[in-house]
Amino acid sequence: MITISFKPSGAGNPRREEFTILQELLDSPVRSGADIAELAVERIDIAVIDRLAALGLKADELLFIIPRRTLTHRRAQHERLSTEESDKAIRLAKIVAQATAVFADHDKAMRWLRNAQAKFGGRTALDMVSTEHGARLVEEALVQIDEGYFA
DSSP: OOOOOOOOOOSOOOHHHHHHHHHHHHEEEEEESHHHHHHHHHOOOHHHHHHHTTTTOHHHHHHHTTHOOOOOOOOHHOOOHHHHHHHHHHHOOOOHHHHOOOOOOOOHHHHHHHSBBBBGGGGGGGHTTTTTHHHHHHHHHHHHHHHHHOO
């Protein structure tokens, strides 16, 4: 398992910290949302799946990104993720980075992401991330937590 080198800036800027964590996960510079969008179009390396797994995400939590057989094929052929798969992997990495920045602790973030939430209809945040709309709801919940709301 890898460790995110989370170093609070002291300025309390979770957005900057989120981008720092996201850069580590994606192994690419991330300064803005435009950088993130461009990464998906360029198709990211399959190693992002490995980095997410190394953080403790389970295989079934990564399945919405790419089916196992396709992942095996991509590894054998040394292929990058498709644009759609890249988008899903980036979405998950972004949520993990945001949660880690908000909670200032990766383990706390993962517990929150894995716990069923009434606000998500009894589903977990990781379940919600499988769709774009669900991911937005998770992002909104994290913003509320960061701002002191207990939604």
